[in-house]
Amino acid sequence: MSIQNIDNGVITVQKKRAEWRRKGWSIPDLRGGKKIWFSLVKELIALIDDGQANDLDGYPNLHEVVSPQTWRTYVPFLKGIGLASNQGGMLSLSDAGRRFCQDPTKSCLADLIQDKIRLFGEIVELLKVSPATIEEVNHQLCEAYRLNWSNLSNTRRRMDWLEVLGYIQCGGNHKWETTTAGREALEGWRLVTPEVLEPLDSDSSSIEVAEPPAEIEMLLKCLVNSPELHKKRSTYNIWVPSPNRIENLRKITQAASERIGKGNFFGFIEKEFHLKTSSVESMLPFLKVSGLIKEVGRNVYLATPGAKAWLETGNNLDFIRILHTNMQFVGEMIQAAAHDIVRNDLYAQAKLYGLNSEKARWIAGFLLEAGLLEETQYLHLKATPIGLRFAAGLPLAEPAAGEPEETEQPDQGEYAEDSSTEELKQLIHRLHRASRDPSAEGKASGAAFEEAIYHLFRFMGFEAERVGGSGDTDVILRWRDREGKSTVAIIDGKSKSSGQVSHGDISDVAIDTHKEKNNADYVGIIGPGFSGDTIRNHAKKKGFALITDEQLTRVAHAFQTFGLSLQEIALIFQVPEGLSQLDERIALKQRELDMISTVIARFCKEQEALGSLSPRDLFLLLHDTDISPSLKELISIFETLSSPEIGILRAIDSSRSSENTTYLLNDTKRAINRLRALASAVEKGVIFGK
Numbered sequence: 001m002s003i004q005n006i007d008n009g010v011i012t013v014q015k016k017r018a019e020w021r022r023k024g025w026s027i028p029d030l031r032g033g034k035k036i037w038f039s040l041v042k043e044l045i046a047l048i049d050d051g052q053a054n055d056l057d058g059y060p061n062l063h064e065v066v067s068p069q070t071w072r073t074y075v076p077f078l079k080g081i082g083l084a085s086n087q088g089g090m091l092s093l094s095d096a097g098r099r100f101c102q103d104p105t106k107s108c109l110a111d112l113i114q115d116k117i118r119l120f121g122e123i124v125e126l127l128k129v130s131p132a133t134i135e136e137v138n139h140q141l142c143e144a145y146r147l148n149w150s151n152l153s154n155t156r157r158r159m160d161w162l163e164v165l166g167y168i169q170c171g172g173n174h175k176w177e178t179t180t181a182g183r184e185a186l187e188g189w190r191l192v193t194p195e196v197l198e199p200l201d202s203d204s205s206s207i208e209v210a211e212p213p214a215e216i217e218m219l220l221k222c223l224v225n226s227p228e229l230h231k232k233r234s235t236y237n238i239w240v241p242s243p244n245r246i247e248n249l250r251k252i253t254q255a256a257s258e259r260i261g262k263g264n265f266f267g268f269i270e271k272e273f274h275l276k277t278s279s280v281e282s283m284l285p286f287l288k289v290s291g292l293i294k295e296v297g298r299n300v301y302l303a304t305p306g307a308k309a310w311l312e313t314g315n316n317l318d319f320i321r322i323l324h325t326n327m328q329f330v331g332e333m334i335q336a337a338a339h340d341i342v343r344n345d346l347y348a349q350a351k352l353y354g355l356n357s358e359k360a361r362w363i364a365g366f367l368l369e370a371g372l373l374e375e376t377q378y379l380h381l382k383a384t385p386i387g388l389r390f391a392a393g394l395p396l397a398e399p400a401a402g403e404p405e406e407t408e409q410p411d412q413g414e415y416a417e418d419s420s421t422e423e424l425k426q427l428i429h430r431l432h433r434a435s436r437d438p439s440a441e442g443k444a445s446g447a448a449f450e451e452a453i454y455h456l457f458r459f460m461g462f463e464a465e466r467v468g469g470s471g472d473t474d475v476i477l478r479w480r481d482r483e484g485k486s487t488v489a490i491i492d493g494k495s496k497s498s499g500q501v502s503h504g505d506i507s508d509v510a511i512d513t514h515k516e517k518n519n520a521d522y523v524g525i526i527g528p529g530f531s532g533d534t535i536r537n538h539a540k541k542k543g544f545a546l547i548t549d550e551q552l553t554r555v556a557h558a559f560q561t562f563g564l565s566l567q568e569i570a571l572i573f574q575v576p577e578g579l580s581q582l583d584e585r586i587a588l589k590q591r592e593l594d595m596i597s598t599v600i601a602r603f604c605k606e607q608e609a610l611g612s613l614s615p616r617d618l619f620l621l622l623h624d625t626d627i628s629p630s631l632k633e634l635i636s637i638f639e640t641l642s643s644p645e646i647g648i649l650r651a652i653d654s655s656r657s658s659e660n661t662t663y664l665l666n667d668t669k670r671a672i673n674r675l676r677a678l679a680s681a682v683e684k685g686v687i688f689g690k
Contacts, residue, residue: 016196022210023118024314025247027157028080028254031073034160036064041083042104044074045093048084049101053091056258076254079311081112086258106165107185113161114189116314119145120158121189124167124182131175134159143533144194149244209390212321213309219291219325223395230397233328234289235354236626237594238362239282239587241273242580246316246369248273253292253307262299278633279584282591285628291326316370317390323366324394329353330363331394334372337383346381352399358590379550420683424560427456428553435528435549438495449495450474453526456552457491460559461566473514479566488520489573494527501527501546503535508542522573526552545573555582562589595629595637598622600648603665612652612662619659631659638663645678647671 030037040062047053047060056072071091078084083097093101100108114121119141126132126140138155141147149155159176162168167182178186212220223229241248255268266280287293292307303311306325310318324330329350336349343364350360364381367373372387383391431452434440440448454466454475463478473490481487492511494501506525515523523544530536530546539546555572558564568585571578602621603613610617615634622629629637635658642649642663648671649663656662 016190016192019190020118020192020196022313022315023116024080024250025118025244026154026251027113027117027120027161028077030077031069032065034164037161037164038106038109039064041077041109044078045083045097045101045104048078048091048093048097053084056086056091072258075258079257080254081109081116083112107181110162110165110167110185111188113165114185117158118192120162121186121191122193123155123158123162124178124186125191127168127176128178128183128186131171131177133174133176137176139537142537146194146533209386209393210313210315210317212318213313215305215309216318216321216325219306220321220395223325227395227397230395233326233397234626235328235359236285236289237282237587237590238286238290238327238359239584240286240362241275242583244369246319246366249287249292249319250311250314252287253303254311256293256301256303257308257311259296259300259302262301265301275584278588281630281633282584282588285626288628289326289626291322317372320366320370320372320390321394323363327363328397329355329360330367331391332396333360333363333367334383334387334391335396337373337381338388340376340380340382343379343381349399353397421560424459424556427452427459428556431456431549431553435495435526436497436499438497440495446474446493446495450493453491453493453552456556460556460564460569462569473511473518473520476518476520479570482567487522487570488518489522489524489570490514490518490520491524491526494525496528499528500531501525501529501535502531503538506535506539506544508538508544511542511544522570524573540576543575545575545578547572551579558582558586558589562586562593564589591627592637594627595633596641598625598627598629599634599637599641600665600668603649607665612664614656614660614662616659617662635659646675 030040032040043062043064044053044060052060053071056075057070059068059070060074062068075084075086075091078091078097079086081096082094083100084091085094086092096112100112123137123141126137132140134152134156137159138149138152141155142149159168162182163170163176165181167179167185168176169179171177211217251272252269256265260268266277269275269280269283270277284293288295291304293301294304296302304322306318306322310322320330332353333346333350336346343361344357346364347357347360350357350363355363364373367387368375368381372384372390373381374384376382430448434449434452438445438449443451450466454464457464457475457477461479465476465478467473467476474493475491477489477491479487490511492506492514494505496505511523511525514520523542524547525539525544526547526549528549530548536546551572555564555569559569564585568582571582571585574581599618602618606613606621615631615638618634619629619631622634638649638661639658640646642651648666648668650666651661651663653662
């Protein structure tokens with residue numbers, strides 16, 4: 001093969017990769033049954049073309065739908081597929097929308113979806129090779145493209161549209177196959193195979209990175225022209241629903257692409273991700289400081305111009321650019337990982353920019369999802385070629401530019417050097433070492449790892465029993481749920497020198513037997529890492545929780561820092577959403593501590609000038625800060641800090657409503673010493689009681 005042909009091949013791969021990055025993951029919802037989807041789109045486009053979409057809260061005059069939704073409900077789909085745009089509250093057709101209006105055929109709409117959405121035409125190609133059920137298609141996609149989709153919804157939505165458009169049809173045994181129209185469409189579509197997404201063996205300078213849209217380029221130029229703005233990049237807490245966090249942020253941002261009230265905005269997020277209002281409250285400050293959402297009126301939110309540009313391009317790199325301009329150590333993290341680096345070393349560098357390990361872990365997660373970092377081996381990260389090329393185009397800060405200001409909140413992730421903390425450090429060190437050395441401490445294979453698991457759960461307060469040996473599980477845990485019912489989990493420890501546990505290392509027959517023998521409610525498999533989607537998909541199907549030693553370590557640190565209950569820790573055994581729910585709980589507890597620190601700090605600064613302060617006073621003072629607490633959150637904190645057990649705040653006018661009750665800061669040193677004394681007494685009693 002000639003050098004020119006090789007170069008052309010690389011360029012083709014780069015173009016396909018750029019096309020892949022440009023596309024989005026989710027087909028936006030279109031209300032109504034799928035039988036009317038196509039005719040509904042035709043009607044909506046015709047009405048927009050006729051100038052009848054000038055009130056987003058009005059109802060389109062549709063023939064196919066008995067109870068139509070408002071135009072605002074249809075906007076996410078019409079904009080997401082690129083058919084229409086919003087100009088001052090009036091919908092107008094895009095170039096693609098005008099083409100569809102002139103040629104309102106199924107093939108035209110299919111081409112638009114293929115141009116906007118990943119893994120659309122690829123499903124048609126897959127079914128052309130061999131008919132398959134939805135479950136089989138989903139498994140093949142997840143296996144080939146290394147996806148962690150938790151259910152069939154992404155695959156089902158694509159196949160529903162392909163069926164509506166006549167590109168696939170259902171044959172016998174619930175298997176789907178490609179139609180003649182589907183085969184013809186494949187001839188004109190450019191598909192992306194898994195091989196295209198593998199790292200290129202080329203210098204990063206040869207890789208093409210799509211240019212940012214004008215709105216995002218302007219943000220980057222501000223950092224170039226005013227380097228002092230680096231100091232204003234936030235270090236606030238991050239929390240986003242898992243998995244597919246960037247895609248979830250896109251959905252949230254899309255909901256605010258037009259002005260939206262707090263009630264509707266929160267209601268959408270709560271329903272979409274099954275969250276409580278308090279969880280959305282904890283996420284809102286991050287949405288604001290990350291540059292995605294802004295408050296344009298009292299409790300009225302709107303996506304920023306940069307975020308809207310990201311929604312238009314659908315390119316995850318544009319999200320990272322927005323994040324970089326608003327938060328510390330984003331592009332800098334890519335640069336720090338130019339060569340293979342251990343996570344802990346990377347997190348140590350994050351501290352120079354004012355971030356603790358937990359915040360740095362979140363940013364690393366975003367960069368991994370965007371393909372800018374890769375995990376070369378367990379606990380090791382390295383910038384990908386496209387990551388290096390991407391970072392080279394960003395204005396980066398020096399560590400000194402990112403040092404936290406004096407008002408920066410104390411890092412709740414740092415632990416006091418007491419005996420309990422030292423014990424935890426030793427337990428974690430033993431756990432990590434034994435997870436990768438089956439014969440650690442000169443003991444029988446896996447014995448040291450089983451003991452480390454047993455002792456760590458005991459440290460967290462579980463009733464634990466180490467069994468081991470053939471014919472039974474390794475560790476049994478017991479605790480009581482909120483109703484007082486005894487709950488049991490069995491744990492199978494897998495120590496692997498390779499750092500990866502594979503599907504062949506687990507016998508589900510044996511585990512099921514152990515579960516039944518011990519009358520267990522949950523099953524946990526703990527190892528250094530888990531290799532391949534087969535083991536993950538199988539574990540999800542069986543309800544087995546796969547837990548890495550790093551994840552268990554994070555839970556133990558959170559237990560030590562925030563005082564997690566046993567019921568909260570036990571979320572790690574709940575498949576498939578348990579870890580995500582636990583992350584949510586930890587974020588809420590971190591936010592509560594941050595708000596307490598902020599409230600006390602404001603009292604110290606403002607009390608002399610303003611006298612007593614009420615929750616509403618603090619709400620107004622902190623409304624535009626990174627933490628941006630709600631009035632409800634502040635009322636709860638004031639009540640906590642003024643309780644007899646703490647007494648650091650004292651109510652001086654309790655005749656008013658709770659939000660207007662005023663308080664004074666009350667002898668802080670006495671309160672701090674009293675709390676320390678109580679904690680010491682409780683800990684002493686526990687030690688003597690043992």
